[in-house]
Amino acid sequence: MKPYTPLETRSEETETPADLDLGAAVAAVDELRAAATAAREQNQNDLRAMQARLDAIETRAARPGATETRDGTVERRAFASYLRLGNQTPADEIRALTVSNDPQAGYLAPAEMSTEFIRELTEFSPIRTYASVRTTGAPSVKYPTRTSITNASWEGELEEADESNITFGQTEVVIHKIQTFVDISNELLADSGGAAEAEVRLALAEDFGRKEAIAFISGTGSKMPEGIMTNTAIDHVVNGHATNLSADKLIDTLYSLPAAYRNAPGAAWAMNGSTLAAVRKLKDGQNNYLWSPAYVAGQxxxxxxxxxxxxxxxxxxxxxxxxxxxxxxxxxxxxxxxxLSILSDPYTQARRGVTRIHATRRVGGRVIQLARFVKLKTATS
Structure with missing residues (x-):
């Protein structure tokens, strides 16, 4: 016979199986909830990091001069995918590629926009290097001139001096304007990474320099500078033959100027290349060249x-x-x-997708002392 145990004692010392199962379930649920929360936070961190990397890639791709330009971006990405995946490349990227062989003029690699421009030589006379150059803020510059000297005479004692009359004048250099504009595609500006705009500016500078040089040599003086060869008041020496240069007449040309002008620091001959070649071929009676080019560097x-x-x-x-x-x-x-003023205008032609680049130059030119020059005329009289 078992000993008697009070009811209160039995209820405090004994746990039912149901109580044990409920506690374990609660603990498991808490662990799962904590693991899900940690996984969700990790996924959000990974997503933020991936978004940051994508933003950085897009930023680099949008910079001027980036490796990928808007021209051919789809083809470049498809080509890169093909190099990584081969035949497993997605079909939409395969369609962006052209597969062929060299004899059929087909290439797998996409075209690349080079930043090097091929340009022709632009030649113009370097008259600015030797002429006298000034600047002004006015539409013209007037230079006062004195066209005569006094007329002194020898007089005896107590004789009165004779009056002298000095004549004055003025020479005016009028400022003229040359201008143009260029429309250039916004896509070309963006795809070239700034090289296209720099090339346009260089082309404008070359064009304006060429037009100025021509005007300084043969300008009419109407809406453009007066050219030095246009001024008919400059004295000349006749060569004596229409095509064959005379060495004697070159000497006459040189010494027809006063010594002060002939020996001035800025005194120099001017001629084009073909004329210079003809002068260099002049020979004496012993078939020796009269003049030789300089053989010393810098001379x-x-x-x-x-x-x-x-x-x-x-x-x-x-x-x-x-x-x-x-x-x-x-x-x-x-x-x-x-x-030379260059103004870039991206607004007025924006509907056409182009930027208009304006260029303006204001300059004047003229001979201010005719007696300092002499020409050689190739003619018989």
């Missing part, structure tokens, strides 16, 4: 001891032309009113 070529400037805009040797000019080039005055 200019000379004719009769005076420097030679090659100016491509001077005329060739022909009957009645003036292929050679000699003088003190500081007597040709160039006045700059406005340096």
């Amino acid at each position: 200019p070529e000379t004719i009769l001891g005076k420097p030679v400037v090659e100016m491509v805009d001077l005329p060739d040797i022909a009957d009645g032309s003036y292929p050679i000019i000699f003088g003190d080039w500081s007597a040709y005055r160039i006045v700059d009113r406005l340096a």
